[in-house]
Amino acid sequence: MPDRTDSAANFAQRARIARDRSGLTRPVVAGLAGRSSDWVKAIETGAIGMPRLPMLLRLAHIYGCDPADLIGDERLAAASYTKAVHGELPVIKTALTTYRLRAADREPESAGVLAARVRQAWQLWHGKGAHRSRTAALLPDLLADAQHSSRRLEGADRRRALAVQGQVYHLAQLFLSFQPAPELVMLTGDRAMTAAQDADSPRAIAAAAWYMNHVCRDANEAAEARVDLAEQAAALLRQDDPEGIARWGLLMLAVALSFAKIGRAGDAWRYWDRANDAARRLGPEYAHPWLVFGQGIVDAYALTMYNDLIQPGKALEVAAALDLDAVPSATRRSYHLVETARAYGMQNESVASVALLQKAFRESPETIQYNIHTRMALPELAKSGPRMVRRDAQRLATDLGVPV
Known part of the structure; x- marks a missing residue:
């Protein structure tokens, strides 16, 4: 023994x-x-x-x-606690690793048609309800058709198709996040960046850099590498139209989040100020149609930054002033509700924490179901605190399939 x-x-x-x-x-x-x-x-x-x-x-x-x-x-078996497996994960994995080389005679879809289909997929992703499941139903065909068009089209049409293909990979990357498939998350991030570079599109490169920053941050990779990638991509952008300003601001936000994750508060808030300035230039009503950058998202991520900097009191001050209606995405609203619950959890306020997790569940069930903080916090909430809190936490854990 x-x-x-x-x-x-x-x-x-x-x-x-x-x-x-x-x-x-x-x-x-x-x-x-x-x-x-x-x-x-x-x-x-x-x-x-x-x-x-x-x-x-x-x-x-x-x-x-x-x-x-x-x-x-x-x-x-850590996966059962930290990462839930979506039923469509094997289908998406197959779609990412299958190449339809015999489809050469099939006419490719135009970049415009592909872009319209991808816009529909983004609307499903950011909408209420089972957003992962609904997006997963579209992804296999979108992946295949985007790959086919980017191979068959030529010139400017091919570059536009490659930029759209990058967005399809972003959707796949988001679907794969918080699931036990880190190699696929990295694969989709790398393919999106490759497609963006082949498209010779600074805007597409900026979006790919934003999503790659999330991958690297979750993997605890060196902040310097994440910052360098974001700043290189930001330097390629022009800021004379809303698209350029929004993507530049998004990259400044990526750097701010990276510095907050490692406790460098001064650097974090310096870059957050830049993102905030970009949001203000765009106006209070602006929100990017699929990247969702705007004043609402900049304000909301300040909550995450204070959490990562271990300042839950300040995080809750942000939460109290936050207007989640300014965030036009149910998935993001749910995420920021979870972040508010995380701040209350750091202050051992279990009643508020459970109540906010319940609200996040009503806002977007599949966001909270695959959120790692939720799956870690619920087992403890279900076993401690007032009986009412334990009961509510146990019910929510049952709904999410989290063992307690």
């Missing part, structure tokens, strides 16, 4: 190594985990043993590693 003292010491060492690799300080980890710096120190020195499964999974998410990297030779 293994020595429990040795096991605790080995876990402490692995936890310390994982934090060092992530580049996060103990106070930052403590805030993200909802614990104190002394608790993190106690974990890393072996003063306390391995935490329970929900907290273990939360630490793994914070460090950007597999839970098995923390617990060593033991294995656990």
